[in-house]
Amino acid sequence: MENTAELKLEGKIYKLPVIEGTEHERAVDISSLRNDSGYITLDDSYGNTGSCRSQITFIDGEKGILRYRGIPIEELAERSTFIEVAHLIVMGKLPSSAELRRFSELLTENEMLHEDMKYHFEGFSASAHPMAILSAMINAASCFYPELLTSETMRTHFEVEAARLLSKVRTIAAFAYRKSLGLPIIYPRPDYKYTANFLHMLFSLPFKDYELKPEMVRALDLIFLLHADHEQNCSTATVRMVASSRANLFASAAAGVCALWGPLHGGANQAVLEMLTEIHRSGDDGSRFIAAAKDKQSGKRLMGFGHRVYKNYDPRAKIIKRACDEVLEKLHVQDPLLDIAKHLEEAALKDPYFVERKLYPNVDFYSGIIMRAIGIPIEMFTVIFAIGRMPGWIANFKEVMEDPQSRIYRPRQIYTGPPLNHYVPIKERH
Ligand code: CMC
16 A cells, blocks of 8 residues: 655655554654645644544544444443543553452542642632633642652552542532532542542532432433543643643643633533523524524524534434433433424434534533433533543543653644834834
């Protein structure tokens, strides 16, 4: 097979290596092009740029395939748990029973926050968005673990540091929620597993533990699992970018939280529910909203639809849609927003605008309805996404840290500003 590409620039031919991945996806390696020719490549918004080689997640957007470490998402969703999947993603393999026990023990040992961190929560206003608190507090946590700042500890004790972040992020998220309601903090229970413990910290009362329903715990665990990694999306690329400067794990993850927050990325789950609520409130069956989403002047988009990579049904959306029906039935919840969502999906999938652009429901389209049924408030939806995505961010951080060839990420640009001109003293300016 041909393993070089040829590029002709100003009459000169440059040979560029062709790189092939495990699943035969191919790339032209242009890293030497600037030194050899003076040209850079331009790809606004990185639509067609591979920024790294990675062994974590494979996506085929045309076929709707998603695999963590080679294992199809459908199998993991059916048979695994979030913590087992977190081990798979972070440590690179499904754990043995002993490894899973050790990993779970590490999570339990690290579930508490340093007591002094409680005072940081006091400083936020009651109306603060939990994503702002989450990002700030993950960053603040690095102040309490100075060993994080040495790359040597990160190399020798990575599993401990990874478990520490995974565990603490759940406690921080729950504390942020309690703070936003002005409620006292509920501490984690060492006898509870990861997801059950999170629900306990969110919803228990000081002298009355929240009654955990297994179907709720399983549904939230599934949501975490489906979000656990998604290759080089906006937040993961941000984590790698920050990590490439040799910033610590907590600082890199805090940056990931900020990138995730926006409504085009993780914030879409909140935006979907707001959209469905608005449609319901206005008495629309969804038709008016679809018309607005097709009109570029309206500024509206059908939230939870479309994806940079999937040009087919997002495999996570299929799983979540099924789970949504099951959970609502088991919990005896009837939600008019689910009917609106189904109607919107049906109408959009028949509409030439969405068909031609290959816009399908993504993971965020139905996840909010499940979270609402569990009783999770809307401002916490993106926080749930962030907790779920933590294994992926940690694994990507690890890849950057362990790669001996890794250099600081530093894209180029094409400058389109003014040409050379000179300083004018203020009195002479018009
Ligand atoms: N509603 C209406 N039109 C849309 C939508 C939508 N949700 N998504 C894309 N389009 C149109 C877009 O206007 C453009 O049309 P045209 O070619 O006529 O200019 C075309 O489809 C291609 O869109 P794009 O914005 O160039 O695509 P992108 O790859 O840059 O953006 C996206 C991907 C996910 C940001 C976008 O589809 C979107 O804004 N979707 C809604 C927000 C959303 O659900 N985000 C969650 C993504 S999944 C979770 C995650 O990983 O973050």
